[in-house]
Amino acid sequence: MQPYNVINNEQRQQFQLPVEGEIAFLEYRFKEDSIVLMHTEVPERLGGRGMGTALAAAAFDYAKAHHLKVKVYCPFVRTYVSRHPELASLIINPS
Template identity: 60%
Template sequence: MAPVTIINNEQQQQFQVRLEDELAYLEYRFYKGDIALMHTEVPDKLEGRGIASALAEYAFKYAREHRLPVMVYCPFVASWLKKHPENRDVLDPKYRDDHPNLR
């Protein structure tokens, strides 16, 4: 996949990629000092290019740089995390231990 430009739209609380007049995003929320990754959306036209994976990687990099523990509610990010266990150290330990999809 060619590199994509990801922006943090703080007002909409989304990490976003604009490509070919389409918008892909990973929606997040801040909660009790954590960042909760809520939902990933990639338009059909952009599927299969690794954009969702790039958004997940960016979200974990952002969390690490800002020292924010991560909570994962997005099914895509949960499955991505299973393939990239090196990012588990950023998960909120209280949340990680209680969430069956992240074990």
């Protein structure tokens, strides 16, 4: 996977990855002491380059750095977590 420069757009509550004039993003919200990962979207023509993975990794890095638990609603991020069992201690079940 090539390194990507993920941007945290706090105003839009998105981790964003601008590439070739388009933006891949992972939407989030905050609830109590957790970050809630809502939805990942990568433009179709940019798919298959690891951008979704880079966005998910950035979200978990952010959670760790800010001592937040993570609630996952996004199916893509759920799959990412299943491939990274070391993240299990950060996950809390959505209520």
